[in-house]
Amino acid sequence: MNLEPQWIVGFVDGEGCFYVGINANSDMTTGFQVLPEFTVVQHERDVQILQALKAHFGCGVVRTNHGDRMAYRVRSKEHLLERIIPFFEKHSLKTKKRSDFAKFRRIVRMMGEGTHLADEGLEEIRRIASQMNRGQSR
């Protein structure tokens, strides 16, 4: 299945999620690990769409999410920086998810520079992440 860029943008405007988790992790100097992820969840009947997204971006995994839901997920900082973020810079989202993407991009780029490894950078990331994914009822 061949996906056109504008179809992907429309589908991600509807079903995609740019999320940054911040989890306690005693292995980290700051005591916390920053975990950005790009996710698209679908009912298992449409797993071939998730596989087509994986093929298009050339990265990520397709796994069971929960119950009869499957997820396409990209967590690798390198793949986010080199494949996912440039795609949505070239092909702008049209919903308010665009502003979540902008915050997501900012955080992943900060991580690319190692900013999240010091307390001050972590606090800045926490502040930005707290303003993401508001007004979504899912």
Next chain:
Amino acid sequence: MNLEPQWIVGFVDGEGCFYVGINANSDMTTGFQVLPEFTVVQHERDVQILQALKAHFGCGVVRTNHGDRMAYRVRSKEHLLERIIPFFEKHSLKTKKRSDFAKFRRIVRMMGEGTHLADEGLEEIRRIASQMNRGQSR
């Protein structure tokens, strides 16, 4: 806001719904009214997307759905036959929603021929409608 056809297809693959309601109505000879509708629901923060869909198709209404959700909705048989259905015939859906669309199209066309006004046609429509929108968790 200008929406490209492939963006619309991707967004509707994610967020759209082709639905046929069959409601008891004593004004009808069969005792039932067939009510097809094409709907896209979004959080109110993205109402401008729904307005852009309305402008693109040149028909339908944008109204409050419930709570903080808004809906773009097309119920007119003529608008479904002349605008919505031809668009998705030209630009194919990619998810399994494509098969819901095919059933929806079949029912609306049967209605265009008046098939729903007799008991036999109504039963056929009821049978097709019962096979729509399965495997959706919303």
